[in-house]
Amino acid sequence: MAKGREALPKLPAGTWAILGLLTFGEQSGYDLKKLVDASVGHFFSPAKSQIYSELRRLVQLRYAREREIAQTDRPDKRNYTITPAGETALRRWLDESPLEEDSFKSPFLVKVFFGRYMDRDRLIEQVREYRDRSAAELAELEALEPTLRGQPFAAFPYLTLRAGLSSCRHSIRWCDEVLRALQEEVMT
Numbered sequence: 001m002a003k004g005r006e007a008l009p010k011l012p013a014g015t016w017a018i019l020g021l022l023t024f025g026e027q028s029g030y031d032l033k034k035l036v037d038a039s040v041g042h043f044f045s046p047a048k049s050q051i052y053s054e055l056r057r058l059v060q061l062r063y064a065r066e067r068e069i070a071q072t073d074r075p076d077k078r079n080y081t082i083t084p085a086g087e088t089a090l091r092r093w094l095d096e097s098p099l100e101e102d103s104f105k106s107p108f109l110v111k112v113f114f115g116r117y118m119d120r121d122r123l124i125e126q127v128r129e130y131r132d133r134s135a136a137e138l139a140e141l142e143a144l145e146p147t148l149r150g151q152p153f154a155a156f157p158y159l160t161l162r163a164g165l166s167s168c169r170h171s172i173r174w175c176d177e178v179l180r181a182l183q184e185e186v187m188t
Contacts, residue, residue, distance in 0.1 A: 008092055009061060013100065016093050017044050018054045019063055022082035023090070026067070029055055029078070038144075039157060042137065042164045055080050063089050112178070124182050131175035138168035 021027070021035055029052045036045065046054070055078075058064035063086030069077040082090070108130050115123045141164050148154040148161055 008089060008096070011057075011093075014044060014046050014050065015054045015057065016090065018046070018051060019058055019082060019086055019090050022058075022064055022080055022086070026079045026081045028080070032080070040160070042141065043160070058086065061089075062086070120182065120185075124179060127175050127178050127182070131172055131179070134168050134171035134175065138165065138172065141165050141168060 017040055018032065018036075021032055021040070024035060027035065029048070032051055032055070033048050036051070055064060055066070059066050059080070063083055064080045065083050067079045067081070069079060071077055108126065111118065111123070111126060141161060145158075145161060145165070148158040151158070
């Protein structure tokens, strides 16, 4: 950190991700949740309530600005934009924060780990279900790929999309290996 610069607040990576998504333009919390689901939601998926609480925090920090929009048929809507201070803080966080360990939690893998205590047919069924989910996610990402590939504005989102594609393909291959091993074990 340069001398005389104020330290960045300690915020979770998810808060920085929400701030970063505001660089795509003014959005309501609802719009932001849709953007999360269509972009970073494959590796960062906050609850809707978390998005709203983080937006309030970003406004308090003056990293975001809110604008109330009166609506006649619904409650008033709040839209959020990133401020110049927010852009500066985001850039600093991206450049200066240490690389954190990824956290990965999988109740499914806990079940596989203790699979010797499960009914074998039920375990096979759950591995197939996990494979199907991975295949469905892969199809979603593959459908998104042509919209990002070769687009200068989307070069960096495309890199993360490629990580998602690779992860889904790996999960499918792993499930196939597990299913073969479980079926061979059942038959022997």
